[in-house]
Amino acid sequence: MRPFEYAEPVSVGEVCEILGRHGEDARVIAGGNSLVYFLKRRIVSPRVLVTLQSLPAALGTADPMPGGGLRLGALMTHGAVATHPLVRERCPQLATTAANIGSVRVRNSGTIGGSLCYAHPAIDTAPVLITLGAEVVIAARGGTRTLPVEQFFSDAFKSVLAPDELLTEIRLPGHGRPLRGSYIKFVGQKAKSSMAIVGIAVAIRGGDGAPVEEVHIVLGGVSPTPLRARRAEDLLRGKRATPELLRQVGAAAAAGTAPWDDPWASAGYKRDMVEVLSRQALEGLTGLGPGYQG
Amino acid sequence: MATRIPMSFTINGDRYEMELPPQRTLLELLRDELGLTGTKESCGAGICGACTVLVDGQPVSSCIKMAFQVKGREITTIEGLAPGGQLDPLQEAFVRHGAIQCGYCTPGMIIIAKGLLLQNPYPSEEEIYEAVGSNICRCTGYVKIVEAVRAVARGER
Ligand SMILES: Cc1cc2nc3c(=O)[nH]c(=O)nc-3n(C[C@H](O)[C@H](O)[C@H](O)COP(=O)(O)OP(=O)(O)OC[C@H]3O[C@@H](n4cnc5c(N)ncnc54)[C@H](O)[C@@H]3O)c2cc1C
Numbered sequence: 001m002r003p004f005e006y007a008e009p010v011s012v013g014e015v016c017e018i019l020g021r022h023g024e025d026a027r028v029i030a031g032g033n034s035l036v037y038f039l040k041r042r043i044v045s046p047r048v049l050v051t052l053q054s055l056p057a058a059l060g061t062a063d064p065m066p067g068g069g070l071r072l073g074a075l076m077t078h079g080a081v082a083t084h085p086l087v088r089e090r091c092p093q094l095a096t097t098a099a100n101i102g103s104v105r106v107r108n109s110g111t112i113g114g115s116l117c118y119a120h121p122a123i124d125t126a127p128v129l130i131t132l133g134a135e136v137v138i139a140a141r142g143g144t145r146t147l148p149v150e151q152f153f154s155d156a157f158k159s160v161l162a163p164d165e166l167l168t169e170i171r172l173p174g175h176g177r178p179l180r181g182s183y184i185k186f187v188g189q190k191a192k193s194s195m196a197i198v199g200i201a202v203a204i205r206g207g208d209g210a211p212v213e214e215v216h217i218v219l220g221g222v223s224p225t226p227l228r229a230r231r232a233e234d235l236l237r238g239k240r241a242t243p244e245l246l247r248q249v250g251a252a253a254a255a256g257t258a259p260w261d262d263p264w265a266s267a268g269y270k271r272d273m274v275e276v277l278s279r280q281a282l283e284g285l286t287g288l289g290p291g292y293q294g
Numbered sequence: 295m296a297t298r299i300p301m302s303f304t305i306n307g308d309r310y311e312m313e314l315p316p317q318r319t320l321l322e323l324l325r326d327e328l329g330l331t332g333t334k335e336s337c338g339a340g341i342c343g344a345c346t347v348l349v350d351g352q353p354v355s356s357c358i359k360m361a362f363q364v365k366g367r368e369i370t371t372i373e374g375l376a377p378g379g380q381l382d383p384l385q386e387a388f389v390r391h392g393a394i395q396c397g398y399c400t401p402g403m404i405i406i407a408k409g410l411l412l413q414n415p416y417p418s419e420e421e422i423y424e425a426v427g428s429n430i431c432r433c434t435g436y437v438k439i440v441e442a443v444r445a446v447a448r449g450e451r
Contacts, residue, residue: 006299006316006362029360036319036358037339049316053363079352103428104409105343108352109359193341193428 002045010054012139012168019164020141022048028166030075030114033106059168062086068174074113074167078102078125081112091172093181093203097128100185103193113167116149120195121156122221127201128183129170130226131216137169144168150218153225179203179214180285184277184292190264196221197265200277207286211240217249217278222257222270229253232278241286250279301365305330306374320356320364321345324371332372332401336430343429346402346409347371353409372401375408384408387442387450395433402429407443417447 007026009015019026027046029035038044052059052075059073062084070090072081081087082099101107101115101124115125116136129149136152138145141164149170154160161167181203185196199220206213215236217229232253239245254275259267277292284291298313305328314323324330324347333356336344340355347356348370375382384404387393394400403426410417410425417425422443426436 001317001319003297003315003317008362029363032360032363033340033358036360039317040319040338051360051362053365103343104406104425105340105346105353105355105428108349108354191427192424 001039002042004046004049007048007050008054009050010056012055012059012166015050015052015055015166016139016141016164018048018050019166023163026050026163028052030111030117031077031109033102033110033114034118034120035114065171065174068178070172072112072170072172074169075111076113078107078110078112078115079104082107090178091132093183093201094125094128094132094172097124097183097185097201100124100192106193112170116152116170117159117161117167119153119155119157119159119225121224121226122196122199123226124183124185124196124199124220126153126226127199127218127220128181129172130218130228131181131201131203132179133173133216135171135173136167137171138165139168140165146171150226150228156224179205179216180207181216182281182284182291184281186273186277188265188273198222198259198270198273198277200274200281202278202281202285204282204285207241209287211238212236212286213238215282217253217282219253219257219274219278222259222274227257229256229278231256236282241282241288243283243288246279246282246286246288249282250275250277253278299362301362303361303364303366304368306369306371307377314361316360316362318361320347320354320359320361320369323361324356324369330371330373334398334401336398341430342399343402343406344399346405346429348405348409348412351409351412353406370405370408372405375404382408383446384411384443387446388439391438391442391445393434393438393442399429399431399433403431403439407439407446410443411447415447417443419444422447 025047028050059075062072078098078101088095134149184200186198188197201218203216215233219227232249236249254271259270280292283289302311334344336342340358345357
C-alpha cells in the first residue's frame with residue numbers, strides 16, 4: 001500500500017471541502033470492503049484518504065420520511081439495513097437482499113452507499129433500489145443534488161459522482177399502495193456468499209387477479225450497469241398476467257441483455273437464467289406460480 | 295504529511311495507545327506490531343475468513359480493515375478466547391470433535407462461530423452452516439466443525 005495522508009472529518013461539509021481541495025487525489029473510505037483490497041493491490045493509490053467513520057450518526061441510520069417514504073444514511077451497513085424494523089416493514093425486499101449480501105463479515109462492514117459507489121455490475125443493492133424508485137442524495141461544496149439511482153451508474157465500476165462529491169443518503173419514496181417486489185440473487189454453483197451471477201429485481205403494483213398497473217424489472221450482472229428491462233415491462237404493463245404472457249416477458253428481458261462469459265457462467269447461460277428467473281419472479285408476484293425456489 | 299497517527303484500541307481486554315502509519319491494516323497491526331499471529335492471512339480479499347476477528351463482538355475480516363477504522367473499539371482475536379490458557383468452550387469442542395486438520399482456518403472458524411453464538415446463543419442448523427460456511431476450510435468438509443459448534447450451542451461439555 002502506498003503511503004497516504006489521513007483525514008478524519010466530522011461533518012459532511014468538511015468532507016466536501018477536503019474532496020474539493022484535492023479532487024482526483026483524494027478518496028473516501030466507508031466500510032473499506034472493496035477499497036482496502038484496491039489500496040493493497042495499488043489499483044488505487046490516493047494521496048489523501050478521507051475516512052467517513054466520524055461523521056454524524058445520522059449517516060448510519062434509517063428514518064421515516066413524510067408520506068411513507070424512508071431515508072437511509074449512506075453509511076448504514078448491509079447488516080443494519082437487513083435488520084432495521086422500518087426497512088423490514090416498508091421495503092422487505094431490500095431487507096432480504098441486504099441479508100443475503102456476502103458473508104456476515106461483509107455485511108458487518110460494507111455500507112449501502114459504498115456498494116453503490118463501488119458500482120460492481122452485479123451489486124445486489126442497485127437493482128432492488130431502482131425497482132423501488134429510489135434516489136440518492138449527493139453533497140458537494142456548492143450544495144446537494146438528488147438523482148434517481150437508475151441514473152447513478154455510468155459504466156462498470158463507475159458512477160456519475162464527481163471527485164469532489166459524497167453520497168450521503170438514499171431515499172425510498174412512499175407509495176400510495178406499496179409496490180410488491182422480490183429480488184433473486186442467483187449464484188449457481190458459487191458459494192452463497194459470492195457475488196451474484198445474475199440478479200433479478202422485480203416490483204409490481206396491481207397484478208393480484210387484476211391487471212398489472214405498474215411494473216419494474218431491473219437486472220444485475222448482465223450489462224456494465226444495472227439494466228432496466230424496458231421492453232419486458234412494456235409487454236406486461238396494463239395487462240392481466242397469463243402464463244404465456246409471462247413467458248414472453250421473460251424472453252424479452254433476456255433479449256435486452258448483453259452478458260459476457262466469465263469463469264462461472266457463459267453469456268448464453270446468464271441470458272437463459274434471466275429469462276427463466278424473471279418469469280418465475282413475476283409468476284410469484286401474480287399468483288401464477290410459486291416464484292423462485294432457490 | 296502525518297506519517298504516524300495516534301490510535302487507541304482494546305485488544306483482548308488490554309488497552310493499547312499507539313502511533314501508527316495510517317496505511318496499517320488491522321491484520322498487520324495484530325500480527326506484525328503486536329505479535330498476535332493466531333490470526334491468519336490467506337486470500338487477502340475478505341473472502342476466505344482466515345483473518346476473522348471480532349470488533350465489538352461482530353466478526354470482520356481484518357485483512358480488509360484499516361487499523362484506523364477500529365480506533366476506540368474492542369477487538370477480540372483467537373488469543374483473547376483463552377486468557378491465561380483456559381480454553382473457550384468452542385476451542386475445547388473443536389479439539390474434542392476433531393474439527394481441525396491442517397489448522398490454518400481454525401482461528402478464523404472459531405472466531406466466526408464465537409461471533410455467531412454471541413449474537414445468537416441458540417442458532418439453527420442452517421444458521422451454523424451459514425456462519426462457518428462463509429469461512430473456507432479445504433480439509434474437513436465442515437461436518438466436524440458444525441458438530442463442534444452445535445455441541446457448544448446445546449451446552450454439551
Ligand atoms: C468478499 C466480499 C463479498 C461481497 N459480496 C457481495 C454480494 O454478495 N453482494 C453485493 O452486493 N456486494 C458484495 N460485496 C460488496 C460489499 O457489499 C460492499 O458494499 C462493497 O464492498 C463496498 O462498500 P464499502 O462500504 O465497504 O465501501 P468502500 O470499500 O469503503 O468503498 C468503495 C468505493 O466507494 C467509494 N465510496 C464509499 N462510500 C462512499 C460515499 N458515501 N460517497 C462517495 N464515495 C464512496 C470509495 O471511495 C471507494 O471507491 C462483497 C464484498 C466483499 C469484499
